[in-house]
Amino acid sequence: MRVVIMLAALGMLAACAEKSEPPAAGDPSYQETLMEQLIDAAPGDVIEIPEGRFSFDRSLSLTVDGVTIRGAGMDKTVLTFAGQIAGAEGVLVTASDFTIEDLAIEDTRGDALKIAEGKNIVIRRIRTEWTTGPKTENGAYGIYPVQIENLLMEDSVAIGASDAGLYIGQSKNVVIRNNRAEYNVAGIEIENTTGADVYGNVATNNTGGILVFNMPNLKIPGARTRVFDNAVYANNTKNFGHKGTPVASIPAGSGVVINSNDQVEIFNNDIRDNKTANIIVASIFSSELGEGDMQADFDPYPEGIFIYDNAFEGGGDNPDGLDLQALKIAIAGLGALPDILWDGYVAPGRTPSDVLCVQNGDAMVVNVDGPNGNAHARIVSDGAHDCAFEKLPAIKLMEPLAE
Amino acid sequence: MTLNRLLCLLLLFGLTAACGRENENAAATPSFYAAENPAALSDWGMLAVKGGALRISYGVTVYDLATPLFSDYALKLRTVWIPGGAPAAYDAKDVFDFPIGTVITKTFYYPLTENEERNKVSAGKDHQIIDSALVLDGLRLIETRILVRRADGWDALPYVWNEEQTEATLKRTGAVLPLTLRRNDGREEMFGYLVPNANECTGCHATDATAKAIEPIGLKARYLNKPSSFAPGFNQLDHWLAKGLLTGAIAAPAPRNAVWTDKAEPLAARARAYLDINCSHCHNPRGAADTSGLNLEPDAEGPALGICKTPIAAGGGTGGRAYGIVPGRPNLSITLFRMETTDPGAMMPELGRAVTHEEGVKLIAEWIAAMDGACG
Numbered sequence: 001m002r003v004v005i006m007l008a009a010l011g012m013l014a015a016c017a018e019k020s021e022p023p024a025a026g027d028p029s030y031q032e033t034l035m036e037q038l039i040d041a042a043p044g045d046v047i048e049i050p051e052g053r054f055s056f057d058r059s060l061s062l063t064v065d066g067v068t069i070r071g072a073g074m075d076k077t078v079l080t081f082a083g084q085i086a087g088a089e090g091v092l093v094t095a096s097d098f099t100i101e102d103l104a105i106e107d108t109r110g111d112a113l114k115i116a117e118g119k120n121i122v123i124r125r126i127r128t129e130w131t132t133g134p135k136t137e138n139g140a141y142g143i144y145p146v147q148i149e150n151l152l153m154e155d156s157v158a159i160g161a162s163d164a165g166l167y168i169g170q171s172k173n174v175v176i177r178n179n180r181a182e183y184n185v186a187g188i189e190i191e192n193t194t195g196a197d198v199y200g201n202v203a204t205n206n207t208g209g210i211l212v213f214n215m216p217n218l219k220i221p222g223a224r225t226r227v228f229d230n231a232v233y234a235n236n237t238k239n240f241g242h243k244g245t246p247v248a249s250i251p252a253g254s255g256v257v258i259n260s261n262d263q264v265e266i267f268n269n270d271i272r273d274n275k276t277a278n279i280i281v282a283s284i285f286s287s288e289l290g291e292g293d294m295q296a297d298f299d300p301y302p303e304g305i306f307i308y309d310n311a312f313e314g315g316g317d318n319p320d321g322l323d324l325q326a327l328k329i330a331i332a333g334l335g336a337l338p339d340i341l342w343d344g345y346v347a348p349g350r351t352p353s354d355v356l357c358v359q360n361g362d363a364m365v366v367n368v369d370g371p372n373g374n375a376h377a378r379i380v381s382d383g384a385h386d387c388a389f390e391k392l393p394a395i396k397l398m399e400p401l402a403e
Numbered sequence: 404m405t406l407n408r409l410l411c412l413l414l415l416f417g418l419t420a421a422c423g424r425e426n427e428n429a430a431a432t433p434s435f436y437a438a439e440n441p442a443a444l445s446d447w448g449m450l451a452v453k454g455g456a457l458r459i460s461y462g463v464t465v466y467d468l469a470t471p472l473f474s475d476y477a478l479k480l481r482t483v484w485i486p487g488g489a490p491a492a493y494d495a496k497d498v499f500d501f502p503i504g505t506v507i508t509k510t511f512y513y514p515l516t517e518n519e520e521r522n523k524v525s526a527g528k529d530h531q532i533i534d535s536a537l538v539l540d541g542l543r544l545i546e547t548r549i550l551v552r553r554a555d556g557w558d559a560l561p562y563v564w565n566e567e568q569t570e571a572t573l574k575r576t577g578a579v580l581p582l583t584l585r586r587n588d589g590r591e592e593m594f595g596y597l598v599p600n601a602n603e604c605t606g607c608h609a610t611d612a613t614a615k616a617i618e619p620i621g622l623k624a625r626y627l628n629k630p631s632s633f634a635p636g637f638n639q640l641d642h643w644l645a646k647g648l649l650t651g652a653i654a655a656p657a658p659r660n661a662v663w664t665d666k667a668e669p670l671a672a673r674a675r676a677y678l679d680i681n682c683s684h685c686h687n688p689r690g691a692a693d694t695s696g697l698n699l700e701p702d703a704e705g706p707a708l709g710i711c712k713t714p715i716a717a718g719g720g721t722g723g724r725a726y727g728i729v730p731g732r733p734n735l736s737i738t739l740f741r742m743e744t745t746d747p748g749a750m751m752p753e754l755g756r757a758v759t760h761e762e763g764v765k766l767i768a769e770w771i772a773a774m775d776g777a778c779g
Contacts, residue, residue, distance in 0.1 A: 039602050061602040088750075117613060147694060191715075216713070245714060
């Protein structure tokens with residue numbers, strides 16, 4: 001009996017030792033191997049990264065077209081940059097026909113995964129995460145494709161970015177689906193992008209859930225984004241963005257936010273419990289960005305925003321910031337602000353129905369009258385938004401990503 | 404060799420001294436490798452260590468820039484070699500068009516604070532090249548980067564010098580070397596000197612992010628248009644023309660960047676020269692940083708230059724500041740913050756700097772402080 005117990009104890013010790021080996025830092029010896037593979041990569045190559053936790057002190061970069069990087073799963077293959085001393089990203093790709101899938105990138109100093117100027121990019125089952133929770137010191141973007149034509153991002157996860165978890169910038173023909181963004185300042189941000197379908201995603205516990213923005217001083221403005229079938233709820237995390245960034249003026253408790261973008265459709269979403277407003281439609285004049293200089297041809301007015309058939313619940317009950325609090329009390333007393341908050345800016349010669357149409361049951365719009373310093377903030381009751389825009393076509397990914 | 408000797412004999416009264424020196428220095432014969440990447444730097448034959456000095460081979464031209472890129476206070480020895488006598492074609496704005504076979508080298512080195520301490524380096528002044536040689540006593544050679552113009556474009560290859568300082572070997576994955584920097588006022592700080600890997604070279608040298616092709620950066624008229632440091636009395640461009648390194652009609656006056664340290668030059672010209680060489684390889688209308696809408700080429704102005712411009716995707720790079728440049732307020736300007744910080748996620752340039760260039764920061768601060776206007 002005694003012998004048996006001792007043997008069992010020994011067995012347990014061995015198991016414990018085995019178990020306590022892998023965590024924490026990660027294996028640094030793989031850096032050189034992977035870097036070499038990336039440097040030597042040729043079109044058509046698949047770089048497989050095995051299961052394990054690997055640590056890097058520098059950015060990884062890829063410049064060759066036609067390469068696939070594949071891990072063993074977003075919880076099995078983990079690249080950690082906790083000890084990073086050089087490089088503004090974890091992984092930087094400047095190439096076309098690129099696929100990255102099934103791995104995680106953790107704790108980078110700057111952006112986790114940046115893919116710049118390429119065509120036909122697939123990002124699939126990638127997790128980017130800052131593992132110590134939402135903090136201003138975290139890197140800016142989780143997954144950051146910019147200036148991409150023909151992009152598919154799916155089944156990925158972004159947690160803890162001090163700017164946007166999933167950020168799609170200055171791109172064309174984009175499908176963002178079935179991803180999850182949590183505890184970022186902005187969950188999913190579509191910026192200066194033309195033609196994007198954003199569906200099946202979950203955005204929760206961010207400061208703002210899904211953002212569709214146009215920024216000045218860039219070469220191309222964006223338009224035509226469809227946000228549908230998403231769950232956008234309880235995005236009430238205090239804004240921990242860096243002052244001066246576009247997202248730093250997002251009030252906590254924002255569900256879907258449109259800023260200065262045109263032709264945006266928001267439909268069939270489940271949007272709830274975002275304490276400032278479930279949907280915000282604004283011009284750049286309502287953000288701190290409006291005070292900067294912008295190129296003469298920048299269009300600061302959102303237009304063609306069409307909101308319909310969403311399921312709203314809760315939200316608007318505790319807006320972020322004294323101005324919005326005062327506004328809420330003035331308009332709704334102890335109740336909640338309507339689901340849709342509009343800042344009231346209209347381009348000269350245009351009408352409120354050029355800006356925003358709503359076909360969403362009893363959901364109401366509050367016009368906070370930004371142009372007049374909120375002097376005539378009011379719930380819209382004159383049917384100004386009881387209109388419709390022609391619906392946008394679905395995004396079709398082009399070859400070789402066509403489905 | 405025989406031909407060389409014959410020439411010496413023929414030119415007995417003219418260039419004997421030069422020939423003699425040349426033979427003595429006969430470091431190596433420059434070679435172009437059309438596809439192969441030799442493992443040893445000496446195989447290229449541009450530079451070789453002999454007799455305690457880094458010797459520049461015959462036919463290889465040393466050059467420098469009016470205002471150079473800051474690289475953690477490393478000193479730099481730059482050379483260019485073109486085989487077969489076909490010159491590079493002059494261009495007033497872009498990099499000169501060099502023929503296939505051109506080899507450019509840039510050797511990064513530091514003065515040591517104490518000879519026995521190989522990892523303690525100081526922010527010193529450039530060392531003179533005497534008789535085509537850099538005397539190595541009191542110096543540490545860190546790395547030599549090669550840019551070679553091959554049939555399908557430029558390739559970038561990093562070589563790291565050995566502990567004995569006799570040879571540099573190809574290290575395509577780069578390296579991080581732990582060093583201690585002693586500033587001119589005696590302050591010391593530890594930093595990791597980054598030897599870029601072959602892909603990171605592209606980060607700066609693919610100056611057109613759409614074309615993605617590697618290009619030299621410093622070999623442009625405005626950087627090279629200065630009195631030659633190596634052929635006294637000549638303008639560097641004229642010297643290149645005379646040597647047959649360069650061809651083309653140079654419309655006078657050729658573009659020219661200021662020497663950033665020359666206080667006789669206008670402050671704005673010095674600042675713009677500094678921003679140009681340190682930033683515009685990415686911050687140009689076609690560069691990797693065109694995503695930001697910030698352009699730091701010499702002709703940029705207004706919000707494109709950062710004046711009252713809100714950031715696009717700066718993240719922590721804003722330093723909590725609202726605009727790229729706030730006229731008169733350097734300490735409210737993002738540009739200055741990004742130059743000062745050493746946080747890899749926020750600093751500029753993104754690569755190749757680990758310590759703050761305090762003198763460069765001071766120049767840009769003075770320039771912004773002297774601007775009129777306000778934002779918002």
